[in-house]
Amino acid sequence: xxxxxxLRDSFNLIKNIKTTGTITPSSKGLxxxxxxxxxxxxxxxxxxxxxxxxxxTHALLERMHQDCVLVCLELNNEFATQxxxxxxxxxxxxxxxxxxxxxxxxxxxxxxxxxVVSSLPLALIADEMVASILASVDANLRDGGTFLxxxxxxxxxxxxxxxxxxxxxxxxxxxxxxxxxxxxxx
Ligand SMILES: C[S@@+](CC[C@H](N)C(=O)[O-])C[C@H]1O[C@@H](n2cnc3c(N)ncnc32)[C@H](O)[C@@H]1O
Numbered sequence: 585x586x587x588x589x590x591l592r593d594s595f596n597l598i599k600n601i602k603t604t605g606t607i608t609p610s611s612k613g614l615x616x617x618x619x620x621x622x623x624x625x626x627x628x629x630x631x632x633x634x635x636x637x638x639x640x641t642h643a644l645l646e647r648m649h650q651d652c653v654l655v656c657l658e659l660n661n662e663f664a665t666q667x668x669x670x671x672x673x674x675x676x677x678x679x680x681x682x683x684x685x686x687x688x689x690x691x692x693x694x695x696x697x698x699x700v701v702s703s704l705p706l707a708l709i710a711d712e713m714v715a716s717i718l719a720s721v722d723a724n725l726r727d728g729g730t731f732l733x734x735x736x737x738x739x740x741x742x743x744x745x746x747x748x749x750x751x752x753x754x755x756x757x758x759x760x761x762x763x764x765x766x767x768x769x770x
Pocket of ligand 1: 603604605606608609610633634635636637638639640657658659660663680681682683703704705
């Protein structure tokens with residue numbers, strides 16, 4: 585299944601600009617770069633934060649092993665409802681804040697995760713909430729696991745450093761607007 589970019593998605597993104605931080609879904613080029621550090625043969629649990637219309641979600645499902653689980657946390661009820669229409673036993677969608685990773689993983693009996701992929705608009709989220717989300721990502725990633733995040737500015741670069749052993753930064757022009765891509769390793 586492919587994610588279709590339609591007017592309803594864009595309308596929903598614009599209507600909720602304060603929590604989405606964008607007016608168009610991520611491009612294929614950005615998604616490719618964001619997911620490139622993941623070894624899909626070995627990954628068995630991936631968490632996605634802020635899936636929105638599901639463009640990253642669908643790219644993950646296309647690449648994921650049959651035994652891998654994808655847990656999505658999306659604040660926007662309409663996006664979560666839309667994503668829940670997609671039938672795939674590997675996919676678990678929650679209409680929840682990204683800071684509640686541990687509660688959701690407990691519900692699913694998952695002790696730790698291999699990768700966290702995030703499209704959260706960190707620059708628009710309050711500093712304390714960003715710190716709480718990053719702490720929760722760090723606490724639930726396995727050793728050597730990665731936190732993959734894109735951002736349109738470097739506003740939160742310094743916030744990542746205290747939580748991860750290694751923070752790599754790349755840049756892509758293959759998106760509108762161009763984006764920075766963080767690869768943070770625990
Ligand atoms: C930039 S959109 C990303 C949509 C899509 N993943 C993409 O890359 O095009 C950011 C998404 O994060 C969601 N979001 C914002 N704050 C959140 C939070 N605290 N917890 C979970 N989702 C959140 C928004 O509702 C929105 O769907």
